[in-house]
Amino acid sequence: MFHKRLETLLKTAVERQVVTFGAAEQLRDLAREQEKERGALTLASVFGWLGGSAVVIGLILLIASNWDGIADGVKLAGFLALLAGTHGAAFWLTKSGLPYERTAASFHFIGSGLFLAGIGLVAQIYHLNGRPPNALLLWFAAILPLAILLRSATISVMSLFAFMIWIHMEGAFRGSGLYMPDKFGPHLILELGIGAALIGFSGLLKKGEPRIAATLRGCGALLLFYSIYLLGFYRYYGPSDSWFGRIREGSAILPMSALGLGAIGLVLGGKFLSPESAWMRNRLLLLLGATLVLGAAVLGVEMGAIPTGPSLEFLEFGWARHHTLLEWLLTGIAWALWFVLGLWCVAWGARSDHKGYVNLGVLAVGAGIVTRFFDLMGSMAQTGTMFLVGGVVLLGTGFGMERWRRKIVKQMLAGKAVA
Amino acid sequence: MRFKLAMAWVAVQVLFFAGWAATEQRRLSSGSSILVRTAPVDPRDLLRGQYLNLSYEFSRPQPFIDTGASPEPGQDVWAVLTPAGEFHVPRGMFSRRPEGLGPREVAILGRADRWRVFYGIEEYFVPEGSETPAQSDTTVRLRIGKDGAPRIEAVLVRGTLWP
Numbered sequence: 001m002f003h004k005r006l007e008t009l010l011k012t013a014v015e016r017q018v019v020t021f022g023a024a025e026q027l028r029d030l031a032r033e034q035e036k037e038r039g040a041l042t043l044a045s046v047f048g049w050l051g052g053s054a055v056v057i058g059l060i061l062l063i064a065s066n067w068d069g070i071a072d073g074v075k076l077a078g079f080l081a082l083l084a085g086t087h088g089a090a091f092w093l094t095k096s097g098l099p100y101e102r103t104a105a106s107f108h109f110i111g112s113g114l115f116l117a118g119i120g121l122v123a124q125i126y127h128l129n130g131r132p133p134n135a136l137l138l139w140f141a142a143i144l145p146l147a148i149l150l151r152s153a154t155i156s157v158m159s160l161f162a163f164m165i166w167i168h169m170e171g172a173f174r175g176s177g178l179y180m181p182d183k184f185g186p187h188l189i190l191e192l193g194i195g196a197a198l199i200g201f202s203g204l205l206k207k208g209e210p211r212i213a214a215t216l217r218g219c220g221a222l223l224l225f226y227s228i229y230l231l232g233f234y235r236y237y238g239p240s241d242s243w244f245g246r247i248r249e250g251s252a253i254l255p256m257s258a259l260g261l262g263a264i265g266l267v268l269g270g271k272f273l274s275p276e277s278a279w280m281r282n283r284l285l286l287l288l289g290a291t292l293v294l295g296a297a298v299l300g301v302e303m304g305a306i307p308t309g310p311s312l313e314f315l316e317f318g319w320a321r322h323h324t325l326l327e328w329l330l331t332g333i334a335w336a337l338w339f340v341l342g343l344w345c346v347a348w349g350a351r352s353d354h355k356g357y358v359n360l361g362v363l364a365v366g367a368g369i370v371t372r373f374f375d376l377m378g379s380m381a382q383t384g385t386m387f388l389v390g391g392v393v394l395l396g397t398g399f400g401m402e403r404w405r406r407k408i409v410k411q412m413l414a415g416k417a418v419a
Numbered sequence: 420m421r422f423k424l425a426m427a428w429v430a431v432q433v434l435f436f437a438g439w440a441a442t443e444q445r446r447l448s449s450g451s452s453i454l455v456r457t458a459p460v461d462p463r464d465l466l467r468g469q470y471l472n473l474s475y476e477f478s479r480p481q482p483f484i485d486t487g488a489s490p491e492p493g494q495d496v497w498a499v500l501t502p503a504g505e506f507h508v509p510r511g512m513f514s515r516r517p518e519g520l521g522p523r524e525v526a527i528l529g530r531a532d533r534w535r536v537f538y539g540i541e542e543y544f545v546p547e548g549s550e551t552p553a554q555s556d557t558t559v560r561l562r563i564g565k566d567g568a569p570r571i572e573a574v575l576v577r578g579t580l581w582p
Binding site: 067076080083084087094115118122124125128129130131142145146149150151174175176179 | 421422424425428429432433435436437439440443446447468470492493494530531532533537538539540541542543544546547568570571
């Protein structure tokens, strides 16, 4: 009610030139902010949230305990009402002009998740289990248009999640044209390629959809760090491993497409990344390019296209293990990429005044040191010594990294003060 | 415009579920209804709850009658079921939809895996806490669509609807 009155008043005030258009916009923003604060802090709203939550939880428990007694038709009708109602509430909140954009976005997010629940429900009622990856593809296809139409960062993340699960399930589904070797390496290459693609394509979205671009960039970085970290253990699950290395059937279409998508993303969107410094951007693109080359090399080894060289014997926890020369080489390149990527984050964060990147980079370097210590040294020492030295390394790395981080942040703040 | 399109898309989602459920309901009330023997075990699904994992006599891959080759993983398999008393039992497997079926015979479409043929009728969802019935007591009534796709109509224990 207040907002409608304010809107009418501001419209008249702008028409009569009592306030400028800009001032009217500022007043609207101020009113929204105050409404948010008031809405979250009043006693009535706190009781409202508590009461509402209790009712919802009670309703869920009531339905769950009587689930088997509810007729299938009622379950379906209830679900359809819930799906339509959740999105409907969000549309109503947006249309009414009330300052509850986040609540509306949450409703849309819940509604998008409900779609998957709906697939599960229909599959449960009619006992359908023919082709599980299709359920994920259907979910992805249903929520991606919503993410685009609503310009929603959260539904974009959910779409990406659906896509990632689908691509792994499809790749592991025997009989699919996209079926790939049922091994960890090719699956990991999917993350690596799509991570690079997300970072690249986020550059294209940066201007038009900054929030979605930032979210996709974050997801891309997460996928990339995850895949590079695990490639640091490649020698353990490469072809020389007797458990993972036996089967080599399936095609390389999916991982190759993921790597190709990563390359296209970097070519198209790379120039929009890190606009503060061309020098930093070029280094980042080089790094990401090297990461894709590493991924392609791992895929080549996994598909048997690249010979892995002589087998080398190592003693680990008293067991003789064999890793080939190329497996060691690829593992070592992944270690190097991990550290350089971490250092890039620190350098870029310090240069562009993004503290989050400094923290991420320092964390990556610290985690890399500790991981490599346990990976390389842990297996070569007696257990007691290993824990003793390992603990010291952990403490020393933590202390050193924190000092380094604080020093960089201090320099950033000093730079700001001078400016 | 975007707002209206988003509303329209949500309406499409709701209609999709209504249509899907209606199609499945129609499948269960048309086509041939046959009774087959089964062997149940009871695993769980995180999203959909407890279910019986059902295996059938025609789940075991056999060389194709029309080509003589064994089914490759991922290949389509047509299993012909022929009536034997009150049950339908497997007569053989074909790489293509067989022509000229005998009286009351049905052909169902499946997909070969390494050691099993899947028809999409391997899971039957049951109330949480349901006991797994004995293999010898359990039979399944299937409904076979015109396209050869089977659906579970009912699970019967000693001839009675279960659970």
